[in-house]
Structure formats: C-alpha cells, structure tokens
Amino acid sequence: MRVGVPREIKADEYRVGLTPTAVREYVSHGHEVIVEKGAGAGAGYPDEAYTRAGAKIVPDADAVFSGAQLIVKVKEPQPVEWARLTENHILFTYLHLAPDPAQADGLLASGCAAIAYETVTDAQGGLPLLAPMSEVAGRIAVFSAGETLLKHNGGMGLLLSGVPGVPPARIVVLGGGVVGMNAARMAAGLGAEVVIVERSIPRMRELDNMFQGRILTRYSTQDAVEEEILKADVVVGAVLTAGASAPKMIRKDDLKRMKPGSVLVDVSIDQGGCFETSRPTTHANPTYTVDGVVHYCVANMPGAAPRTSSEALVHATLSFGLQLADKGLDALKTNKHLAKGLNVLKGQLTHPAVAEALGKPFVDPYGAWK
Template sequence: MRVGVPKEIKTNEHRVGLTPTAVREYVAHGHQVTVEAGAGLGAGFTDEAYVKAGARLSPDAATVFAGADMIVKVKEPQPTEWVRLREGQILFTYLHLAPDPEQTKGLMASGCAAVAYETVTDARGGLPLLAPMSEVAGRIAVFSAAETLLKHNGGMGLLFCGVPGVAPARVLVLGGGVVGMNSARMAMGLGAEVVVLERSIPRMREIDELTGGRVITRYSSIGAIEEELLKADVVIGAVLVPGAEAPKLIKREHLKQMKPGSVLVDVAIDQGGCFETSHATTHEDPTYVVDGVVHYCVANMPGAAPRTSSEALNNATLPFGLALADHGLNALKRDPHLARGLNVLKGQITYPAVAQALGLDWSDPFGVWPHG
C-alpha cells in the first residue's frame, strides 16, 4: 500500500504521524511510504532519518495526499486537507468529530474511510490509541496549571507546591480515567493537595491504592462538584465519553463561587470541553479569563512535547496502522476493536455517538462496506 505522511498544519502542532522507526516497519512490510519534507522536524526527526528508514520525500502536502492509499496523521484534518481526501482513501488519525460538524461534513463529502484513533478499543474496553496522549496531556495539564497560577500569568499568585508554613494548591480533578490518574499523580508528586471526583468505585479504590491514600477520592455528584469548587485553586477537567461530546460539568454560574485567579484546565476540549465557558485555545495564546477564573483550554496539549508524544503515539498506533496497510479495510473485519475506530465511510457516519452528538443519521458500517 502507498502510505502518505503530511506535515501537521494545525496551529502549534509539531507532532508527526509516523516516526522514522515506524516508517522502517511499514517498509519492512512491503509498503511505500511518502513523507512530506520537513514533516518530522518539529519533533526532532530529520528528512535524512526518514530517507534512511526507507521513506520517499515529497515537496508538498498535495503530492502526498494525491499519491497515497492511506494518510496517517496526528490531528484532525484541516479544511485545506479534507478537500484533498478522496473516495476509497483511508484516513488514520485523531478526529474528535462530535463537536466539529464542519470537519464531519468535509469527511463525508470526500468519500474517504476515516478511522479515528480515539475510538479504537481493546479487549479490556480501553482506548489504547487515546491512552498515550491522555497520559501526556494529564501530566502537561498539571505543569500548565502550576504556571498559570503565577501572578504574571493571570493566576492568583499561588505557588503550586507551597513552602513550609504555607499550604500548597488544592487541585480538583474531574474524572479518574487515564488523564485524571496522570494529573492526580503528577499534582501529588509536585506537592499539591489533590481531590479526584469519579463515579466508578473500583476506579476510586485503584486510585487510593496507587497513591497510598494521598489522593482524596469522592463520588462525583452535583453536590460534590459544588462543594469542591469552593475550595479548589485548580480544576482539571478529565472526563470522557468515547466519541461523544464531553458533558458540561461546570456551568457559568459556578465560576462566581470560585476563588478569583483560580485556574480551570480543560483537557476534554478536543471533545467540546467539560466546562460551559470553555473554548479552544492554542499554545501561542493559551488562556483567557471569565468571571475572574483563568481558563486554559489548549486543544493539543501533547503538542507541547512533540518528541515524546510522537514516539508514544507511534508505539500505540503502529500495529493498527500496519494492519490497515497490510489488509486495507478488510483489517476492520478482521479486528472488531479496530473497526470501532471507523467514524466515516463512503459519505456516512458509522459511529453512533458522533451521529447522536451532531443530530445526524448513523449507518452500520458493514451495510455500506465497499464490495470487492
């Protein structure tokens, strides 16, 4: 199969769809890989490294898209990219379609088969291609919160870890999944007081065991959220409904109850955000203030560590990508977990939560499967 890797063009996005190490694996499987010149530079991978791994270099993205049977990316295609997709072509990347009707329409119009990293599952019910970026994002969220709390960044002027005789920041984490666990452990390690709100009792037991009881766990309810918001210096939104738009757990009226200069970090912003007042920001201009509360809502937090993120992402995506390259769309028939990643096929939405979020019809993917 001809596999194409264009350079990411979303603002401040420096990750790359395939590392040279991954390219070498595709080539070893007999596939032709074309990489846009400079695609890996932001993550520290030179064009020479790609050539050494067996890739061909292309001078521009248009050539990459035109010559590929499968496009491997990191972030969702931008408007100039989705118009380059075509019927029969496979797109393998993060999509986050639920809060993005325009991208969804663009992918449907292209006729491509769009496979989303974030909805591929595993035998344990996890999201193996979302997990590595959730780990990175959860940790970066804590660093970002600590920086934002400083006065010159708009925060209340609180040192995250405190000093002897002065209390550290109190961090409220909404959700105890991969993002929440990594945020909680990182915040705890930096000396903060940490509370995690979660609805899975087994997960709360796991958090308690992993942190030696140093992280407070509470069952997530409206009342618990409201009580904890009054005490929190930092709130990290880490809730996820696979493929669907994130629930809005904090409303505008809640902000008036919070401490002036406190910080909200919305890691769920890719799925629409879990705070009512959230809107996506960039690493160039990451924060804004609503009712005295600083919002940090960067939509590609792992992009701040592109080397680590690209390598971690490729470790997870490689076997699935190779399956698609080796078998085409038949790989989805062979692996029901990979099939869960299919969001759009032949102009139709094939993931129920996306269709529900956008008020569109859902089609059984096997009912619209290409013949032959």
C-alpha cells in the same frame, strides 16, 4: 500499499504521524511510504532520517495526498486537507468529530474512510490509541496549571507546591481515567493537595490503592462537584465519553463563586470541553479569563512535547496502522477493536456516538461497504 505522512498544519502542532522507526516497519512489510518535506522536523526527525528508513520525501502535501492511499496523521484534518481527500483514501488520525460538524461534513463529502484513534478499543474496554496522549496531556495539565497560577500569568499568585508553613494548592481533578490519574500523579508528586471526583466506585478503589492515601477521592454528584470546585485553586477537567461530546461539569454561573484567580484546565476540549465557558486555545495564546477564573483550554496539549508525544503515539498506533496497510479496510472485518475506530465511510457516519452527537443518521459499518 502507499502510505502518506503529511506535515501537521494545525496551529502550534509539531507532532508527526510516523517516526522514522515506524517508517522502517512499514517498509519491511512491503509498503511504500511517502513523507512530506519537513513533516518530522518539529519533533526532531530530519528528512534524512526518513530517507534512511526507506521513505521517499515529497515536496508538499498535495504530493502526499495524491500519491498515497493510507494517510497517517496526528490531528484532525484542516479544511484544506478535506479538499484533498477522496473516496480512495483511508485516513488514520485523531478526529474528535462530535463537537466539530464542519469537519464531519468535510469528511462525509470527501467519500473517504476515516478511522479515529480516539474510538479504537481494546479487549479491556479501554481506548489504547487515546491513552498515550491522555497520559501526556494529564501531566502537562498540571505543569500548565502551575504556570498559570502565577500572578504574571493572571493567576492568584499561588505556588503549586507551597513551602514549609504555607499550604500547597488544592487541585480538583474531575474524572479518574487515564488523564485524571496522570494529572493526580504529577500534582501529588509536586506536593499539591489532590482530590479526584469520579463516578466509578471500582475505579476509586483502584486509585486509592494506587496512591496509598496520598490523594482524596469523592463520588461524583452535583453536590460533590459544587463543593470541590469552590474550594479548588485548580480544576482539571478530565471527563470523557468515547466519541461523544464531553458533559458540562461546571456552568458559567459557578465561576462567580469560585476563587478569583483560580484556574480551569480543560483537557476535554477536543471533545467540546467539560466546562460551559471553555473554548479552544493555542499554545501561543493559551489562556483567557471569565468572571475572574483563568481558563487554559489548549486543544493539543501534547503538541508541546512533540518528541515524547510522537514516539508514544506511534508505539500505540503502529500495529493497527500496519493492519490497515496490509489488508486495507478488510482489516476492520477481522479486528473488531479497529472497526470501532471507523467514524466515516462512503459519505456516512459509522460510529453511533458521533452520529448521535451530530444529529445525523448512523449506518452500520459492516453493512456500509457490502
């Protein structure tokens, strides 16, 4: 199969869908890989490294899309990329369709098969292709919060770690999954006071054992969330429902009662955000303020560390991508976890949570291609 890697064109996005190491694996499986000129430059991979790995460098995105059957990306396709997709393409990337009806309509109109990293599952019920970026985003969220708390960035002028005799910042993490755990790990390591609000009692036990009492856990109720956000200097939103829009954990009316200069970091922004006042921002302009509370809602947080993020992502996606290259869509018939990633096929939505969020019909993915 011909595998294409276009350069990412979303604002401030420097990751790449395949590293040279991954290209070599595809080539060793007998596949042809075409890479857009400069696709890996932002992550530190020159064209020469791709050539040595066996890829062919092509001048532009048109050459990638017209020449490849399997398109491997990082971020959701942009409008100009929707127009390049056809029914002959398999798109393998992050999609986050639930809060993005325009993208969904573009993919449906293209006729392509679109497989979303974020809804591929594993035998443990986890999301293995989302996990590595969740790890990076959770850690970056804390660094970004610490920077945003500084006075010149609009925060209250608080040092995350405190100093002897002066207490540290109180960081409340909403959600104890991969993002939340990594955010808590970084925050606790920096000396902050950390509270995780979580609704799974078994998960709270795991976190308690993991952190050995270094953090506090609270069962997630409306009262608990309200109490904690009023005491918080930083709130990290880390809630997720696979494929669906993120639930709104903090309403606009809550902001007036929060500490002036406190910081909200919405890691769930790709799925629509878990704060009512969230809207996507970029690394170039990461923050805005509503009712005295600073919002950090960068939609591609891991893009700030493209070398680390690209390698971590490829480690997770490689085996699935090779299955698609080796077998095409037949790979979904033999791998039920990869099949969970199928969101769009032949102009139909094939993931129930995505279809529900968008208010469109759901079509069983196995019946869709018979």
